[in-house]
Amino acid sequence: MTQPVPSLADLQVTSEPPESRRGSGAVARAAATVVVALAASLFLLFMLAPVIGLVSAGGARGMGALTRDAELRAALTLTAATATIATLLGVVGGTPVAYLLARRAFRGRALVATLLDLPLVIPHPVAGIALLLVLGRASPLGGALYAAGLRVAGSPTGIVCAMLFVSAPLYVSAAREAFVRVDARYEFVARTLGDSSWRAFRRITLPLSARGLTAAAVVMWARAVSEFGAIVVLTYNPKVASVLSYDRFTSVGLSDALPVAAVLVVFALVPLLALRGLRAAREERESV
Amino acid sequence: MISIDRLTARAGRFTLDDVSFDVPQGAYGVVIGPAGAGKTTLLETIAGAIPASRGRIHLGGEDVTAIPPEQRRLGIVYQHAYLFPHLTVFENVGYGASTPVVAREMAERFGVDGLGDRSVKALSGGERQLVALARALARRPEVLLLDEPFSALDPRNRATARRILRAIYYERRFTVLQVTHDFAEAGLLGDVAIMLDRGRVLQAGNPEQIFRKPASPYVADFLGAENVFAGVARPIKSEGMDWSDGDGDAFVEHAVAFTTGSLTFYALGDAEPGPAHAVIRAEEVALSMDAATSSMRNQFQGRVIELAPAGAITRVTVDVSGTPLVAAVTSRSARELGLAPGVNVVAAFKATAVHLC
Secondary structure, rough: OOOOOOOOHHHHHOOOOOOOOOHHHHHHHHHHHHHHHHHHHHHHHHHHHHHHHHHHHHHHHHHHHHOOOOOHHHHHHHHHHHHHHHHHHHHHHHHHHHHHHOOOOOOHOOOOOOHHHHHHOHHHHHHHHHHHHHOOOHHHHHHHHHHOOOOOOOOOHHHHHHHHHHEEOOOOOOHHHHHHHHOOOHHHHHHHHHHHHHHHHHHHHHHHHHHHHHHHHEEEEEHHHHHOOOHHHHHHOOOOOOHHHHHHHOOOOOHHHOOOOOOOOHHHHHHHHHHHHHHHHHHHHHHH | EEEEEEEEEOOOOEEEEEEEEEEEEOOOEEEEEOOOOHHHHHHHHHHOOOOOEEEEEEEEEEEOOOOOHOOOOOOEEEOOOOOHHHHHHHHHHHHOOOOOOHHHHHHOOOOOOHHHEHHHHOOOOHHHHHHHHHHHOOOOOEEEEOOOOOOOOOOOHHHHHHHHHHHHHHHOEEEEEEEOHHHHHHHHHHOOOEEEOEEEEEEEEEEHHHOOOOHHHHHHHHOOEEEEEEEEEEHHHHHOOOOOOOOHHHHHHEEEEEEEEEEEEEEOOOOOOOEEEEEEEEHHHHEEEOOHOOOOOEEEEEEEEEEEEEEEEEEHHHEEEOOOEEEEEEHHHHHHHHOOOOOOEEEEEEEHHHEEO
16 A cells, blocks of 8 residues: 655644644743743832832922022032032043043053043942042142142042042043044044144044033033042031931931932932933934 | 055054055056955055054155154045045035135035035935045145045946046146055056055056066966966977967077966966966957967867857857866957857967966
8 A cells, every 4th residue: 555645735844833832832921921021020110119219208308408408508519519520620631541542552551441440340438548548638649739728638629539530430431432433534534634633633533422422421420429438438528418418317317318318319310311312312313 | 656665564463564666756556456455554554544663655755654644745535435424515525625715626526516515424425435535635635545435336426436536637647546456447547556465565567567467376366367377387499499470589589388287388488497377368369260360379279168248258268178268259259250168169379478477
């Protein structure tokens, strides 16, 4: 007896699994979806609940305190002013460094970049102690500055130094990325068209990287505003907002710390929204 | 003029190694070579983007090796135009121009004056390249460096860009060094060709000379010579050959027999006895049905194995005693001779058409 020859349809491999396997696969996929959704929801809850809780518990009182609480207003003003000065210093000093790291190949470039990132990963009170060692009155530099009439520790200058030290690496790193994104040949073509290196930088590289540099400065400012650890070691008084909230929490309690903390959260939203706006503008520009 | 003397430069892991050549004042030099040969590195070293670690660069008689790019009085145009994206078309053209009038005139020459206030982001590839050329020339450079500026353009835009550039070049007679990977373009444009590979100059000189007499089988192969044979050369001046017909007796002293496989043919040159390569351009090989009609020194009976028509020219591969020989004939001749695979023909070429290297 001869075997029937299988038709082409019989030989075709189907991508559909058998009924039983299809059923178990669908259940597994549904279970995976539930697990992933649950994990994501819990994560979001964990991240947002404290902030929402803080603003809802202390937001109204915090806004009210802004009109009544002179110490809070002074702390916020001091925070904004010192963070702005630190950011300006970071931009002035960090931009050439970021440019060099982005454009020039030199021996030890990787080492310089790594050392510049170091303040980001060391505990910030440790950064404060390091600064105190160099800038405190007992140190040769701090002593000399004090003798010249510039007190660092325990003054707004100390706050600026602490903010600069811990947040400038963020600026340098982001500014370096902004420069890397601009092809060096644009600048080189400008030089063949008669520009000196400085003029080509000013006319070509700077405008082309302006958004990236602004975003880098905003990130640095936001980080400076939120700094606590290094500042508290170097300059407890006058108090910036973060030190004030800590001070009220430890000296009076949660109820007094809440309005200050809530105002700080609202304060932090400003640079975040500015960053979002900058990114949206860049995406729009790049999609043209 | 461009004078490069033993130039060595490093770009990342790539090294431009001991490069020397000259492009006379007002001449059109063409650098040819495969991808990765170092063509762009060479241009950027001349322009001052990459520092020379050894050797000298002279532009217009002046040693510019150590001076910054903005003082070298040159212009550079890349394949990707590198138009400044934050500036308008006219701002780009006028970027290095001495006056707005010069910029406007150059924009008009390249037909981009109508695009003046538009953002360069809105331009087509062809327009971008025209703006880049106008921008470089508006500065009136003494040396123009071109890095495959036409290769990304469609044939019509390419022809337009080339035509305008040639017209301005003939008017002003600045010195040009253009990079290309296309030898046809080099032959079309260049007074001087520099063949570059892996950072070294393999051969430099008149393009026709390089085309006819490549310095090595590699150069011949890169330049698209179909008939490159490895074999053994043997000078035969003492063997009393009769050279009175075909190639003339003036060359008797330089007669060489070249054997490749089972094939031996005659060449003229100063080859040393021993292993060598022979290059015969396909255009030098004539095909006929009858040996008696040709007076050429080298004549071989063969059989057509392949025809490759390309417009007016047809490349015919003939099997000569097991060795494939390619002839380029007009498509009309191919038809008139009735060439087809399997047809027996006589392939002939002069001894002077054989280049030994």
